[in-house]
Amino acid sequence: MVRLKLNLEEFFHVSQSVISRLLTRFQQTGNFAERLRIGRPKKTTAAQDHLVRISARRDPLSTCRQLSGNLADDTGVQVSIETIHMKVTRLVLMVRLGEVLTVPEGEFDGEDVDEDEEGEDDDEEEFLRGSCDR
Secondary structure (H helix, E strand, O other): OHHHHHHHHHHHOOOHHHHHHHHHHHHHHOOOOOOOOOOOOOOOOHHHHHHHHHHHHHOOOOOHHHHHHHHHHHHOOOOOHHHHHHHHHHHHHHHHHHHHHOOOOOOOOOOOOOOOOOOHHHHHHHHHHHOOOO
C-alpha cells in the first residue's frame, strides 16, 4: 500500500496527505464526496457545478473566464475565475482517481497506470484538462 501511495502522489502531483485522506474517505464511505462541514459555505451548488461541467464539455477550449460567464448567464450567480479553476481541477482529479481505483486488484503493479481502453474517462479528463489552461 505504501508503494501505491507514493506512485499516486507522483501521478497526481499532490502530497501524501491528500492521497491518504481520499483513500481513508473512500474506505470509510465508499465514496470520494466530502462530508458536510462547519465553516464557510460552498460558493456553488451541485447544480451549478454540473452546469460548469456541461459547459466545459460543450466547449473544451473554453477558459475559466468564459466558464464563469456562462454560469453567470445561466444562473445569474457570479463566481470568481479562481473558484471555476478549482472546480475544474477537482473534477480532473476525481476522474483520474476513479480510473486508478477501478483497476481490478492484482492488475496494478504500482509502476504504470494503463490508459482506459474505451477512452470514455480519457475524453472526460481531456475536456476538463483543456478548460482553464489559458
